[in-house]
Amino acid sequence: MVQILSESSHIEFIFVNFAIEKIHIQSKDNFMPVDLVAFKDLHQYAVEHGVELVAVSKTKPNKDILVLYENGHRVFGENYVQELLKKHEELPKDIQWHFIGHLQSNKVKFIAPFVSLIHGVDSIKLLQAIEKEAKKNNRIVSCLLQMHIAKEETKFGFDIEELRSAAAEIFVEKNFPHVEVVGLMGMASFSENQDLIQSEFQQLKSTFDDIKSTYPEESASFKILSMGMSSDYKTAVACGSNMIRVGSVIFGARVKAS
Numbered sequence: 001m002v003q004i005l006s007e008s009s010h011i012e013f014i015f016v017n018f019a020i021e022k023i024h025i026q027s028k029d030n031f032m033p034v035d036l037v038a039f040k041d042l043h044q045y046a047v048e049h050g051v052e053l054v055a056v057s058k059t060k061p062n063k064d065i066l067v068l069y070e071n072g073h074r075v076f077g078e079n080y081v082q083e084l085l086k087k088h089e090e091l092p093k094d095i096q097w098h099f100i101g102h103l104q105s106n107k108v109k110f111i112a113p114f115v116s117l118i119h120g121v122d123s124i125k126l127l128q129a130i131e132k133e134a135k136k137n138n139r140i141v142s143c144l145l146q147m148h149i150a151k152e153e154t155k156f157g158f159d160i161e162e163l164r165s166a167a168a169e170i171f172v173e174k175n176f177p178h179v180e181v182v183g184l185m186g187m188a189s190f191s192e193n194q195d196l197i198q199s200e201f202q203q204l205k206s207t208f209d210d211i212k213s214t215y216p217e218e219s220a221s222f223k224i225l226s227m228g229m230s231s232d233y234k235t236a237v238a239c240g241s242n243m244i245r246v247g248s249v250i251f252g253a254r255v256k257a258s
């Protein structure tokens with residue numbers, strides 16, 4: 001049986017469909033609430049292993065960050081400069097913001113006034129930009145040098161020889177007085193091969209130890225080894241990581257904008 005709608009009924013039908021679609025979109029945007037049980041378990045794991053937990057909140061709304069904040073967490077990681085600026089403006093000022101994404105030199109000026117730690121310093125050019133902007137803001141900006149340890153060419157970072165050269169510029173030549181390099185960061189291959197992931201983390205840990213022994217006078221401040229994310233943080237900690245960057249375990253999978 002075919003039902004013929006009047007014009008007014010047709011308009012009402014469209015409106016109802018629009019309302020249903022709107023509810024569906026809102027539901028998709030919020031389909032993964034913060035998993036407080038997982039967060040508390042992860043927090044306890046971090047405490048027991050002497051590891052700093054960076055809650056990766058990229059693309060997540062302020063309300064999700066505030067759930068963790070209200071449960072005592074203060075260290076959050078962001079990947080995108082504009083998103084970080086907005087969140088820094090809107091959220092409590094005692095949050096320690098870590099920038100964990102690939103940072104372009106021309107974007108440093110936006111985060112230099114407040115960022116707590118920049119994880120992915122992967123070139124001398126970027127170090128120079130951070131030095132310039134840190135000096136303008138009359139502060140010392142803490143950074144991690146990123147080492148390329150993964151098999152994927154899409155990942156960033158110094159190779160081993162570039163890293164040693166950079167360390168000499170930083171610790172011997174003292175070319176960056178407004179930058180404090182406090183450790184290393186690396187990302188393992190996106191792989192199911194646990195032996196491969198373990199070997200990459202071990203390589204980074206070995207390099208970290210080598211730099212500490214080469215520059216013993218920097219040992220007190222050169223102390224952070226940031227490696228391990230949601231899928232591999234336990235392997236990373238077993239290999240010597242003392243800072244992990246975890247997002248989806250806490251916040252759920254990210255919804256990509258259509």
